[in-house]
Amino acid sequence: MTVITVCVGSACHLKGSHQIIEYFKKAIEESRLEKEVELKGTFCMEKCTDGANLLIGEELFHANSPEDAREIFEREILRKRK
Amino acid sequence: MSVPMFIETGEAHVSKFGEILCGDSLSVGSVNGGRLMVLSDGLGSGVKANILATLTTTIATRLMERGLPLEEVVDTLTDTLPECQVRKIAYSTFTLLKVQGDGRAYLAEFDNPPTFFLKRGYVSRLEYKDRIIGTRTIREAHVHVGPGDWFVTVSDGEIHAGIGGLLNLGWDWEKIAKFLETQVHEDISAQKVAQILVNQANELYQDRPGDDTTAGVLKIRAKRFANFMIGPPVKPEEDAAIAQRFLELPGRKVISGGSTAGILAKILHKDVVVDLSTMTDKIPPTGHLEGIDLVTEGVHTVNSCRTILMNIKDIEELSGKRDGASRLAWEFLHADSINIFLGQAINPAHLNPKMPQEMGFKSRSVQAIVNLLKERGKEVNLEVH
Structure with a gap:
């Protein structure tokens, strides 16, 4: 099971974490990965200056838009599965 | 140590059919970490009744807040209220209810229906003593209250609701007491109980209240x-x-x-x-x-x-x-x-x-x-x- 954890703290919220979460929800559903990928939220990771923070497993990524999130999802989830 | 107490208040009114102003007045004040509630039913209806009732509750609340004894409150009311030109009397009813932070409660009533006192969900009779001040006979009661107790005071518009219409003799004190026992519980607010009582009376009047109708509620509960x-x-x-x-x-x-x-x-x-x-x-x-x-x-x-x-x-x-x-x-x-x-x-x-x-x-x-x-x-x- 892969866990995607998106920060929902104040700063990340402003940088679009809500839309990013919505994107991941949809992406997981559309690629039928509900049994393999779990989506979680977390409060402040104390790296607020770097853009909306998210973890895939233990690895930290930043996304500033659902576009960035799509790029990360394709690269880190979809391609790595194959 | 006992649980700190809080006194929640609620009030609701409905005016006599055709009147804009309610001839009853209800006022809430603070006293000794507790609460004061004064209800008055002004003589007649409309503007005149409203002024008489408002004067009565305002004067009584201010004097009680300053800790003046009942005699002074009653004398001041008698001396201050304007005389009705039709009836040649300076008159309005009142109910004075004071609950202190330590749980001591005092009740004085003049020509209003007896206040309902609920303990453990049941209406219990208060032990009244009559006291004569000037020409007036006033009922007084002292009781000690704690969390879970309620006082519900109403104007006679509640008691008479439905008279000659849906109910021959009106809603009646005993019936309201039974009704209250079905409505009052720990999680309902004082405001909600007041609203329910007035709404029920209004229904019994078939939306054409024959009198100004008021309910004032004090809910005593643990402080949150x-x-x-x-x-x-x-x-x-x-x-x-x-x-x-x-x-x-x-x-x-x-x-x-x-x-x-x-x-x-x-x-x-x-x-x-x-x-x-x-x-x-x-x-x-x-x-x-x-x-x-x-x-x-x-x-x-x-x-x-x-x-x-x-x-x-x-x-x-x-x-x-x-x-x-x-x-x-x-x-x-x-x-x-x-x-x-x-x-x-x-x-x-x-x-x-x-x-x-x-x-x-x-x-x-x-x-x-x-x-x-x-x-x-x-x-x-x-x-x-």
Whole structure:
């Protein structure tokens, strides 16, 4: 099971974490990965200056838009599965 | 130590059919950490009755607040009220009800229906003694009350509801007593009970009330405390001590902000789990932390909560809402006494010039919330760290 954890703290919220979460929800559903990928939220990771923070497993990524999130999802989830 | 007591009040009126002004008046005041309620039914109806009743409740409330004895209150009323040109008397009825912080309650009634006193869900008769002041006979009663007790006082419009129509002799004191026993329970508010009584009377009058109808309710219950912590202290070395003191306070615990949640999680040795299902496009989701009643994000939630508190009329408007701001507002409105711990440590991310200005306004929003809560009669204690 892969866990995607998106920060929902104040700063990340402003940088679009809500839309990013919505994107991941949809992406997981559309690629039928509900049994393999779990989506979680977390409060402040104390790296607020770097853009909306998210973890895939233990690895930290930043996304500033659902576009960035799509790029990360394709690269880190979809391609790595194959 | 006994549980601190709180006296919640509620009132509702309906005017006689065709009248704009209600000829009954109800006034609520404060006394010795307790409450004072005065009900008066003015002679006649409409403007004249309204003026007589308002004068009576205002004078009686002010004098009682200053601790004057009943004789003085009655004499002052007799000397001050204007004489009715038709009836040549200076007259209005009154019920004076005083409940002190220590549980002592005093009741004086003149020409109003006897007040309902409910204990453990049942109406019990008060032991009245008659007292004659001038030409008037006033019923007095003393009783000791505690959490779970209720006083419900009504004007005769309640007692007569439905007379000659749906009910031959009107609603009647005994029937209202039975009705109250079916309505009153721990979780219903004083305001709701007052509204139910008046609505029921209005139905019995088939929406054409034959008299001004008023209900005033005092609910005696345990005082509700809430404790709210937002933002880490400026000095990080104080984190643990302040958080520990916060946790030891009686009542509900609410925390806002990621760093604050982190401090508490560390002390409690538990994890914060975010509940994504509570997220909306404006308000970030809430979290769960064992030992804390509500965990929310900081600045956005608090700003939205402030907007809710500026506009909301009744706490019931929040029922069923799951977002952080609504639940935070509910915690504030549900409590009688609120301790707020505001930490002013600065989050470096919020100083970034690319961040909207509102990010820096947390303290200002908290101060605004304090003022809004005080306006609603809440006890609020703000500590800044």
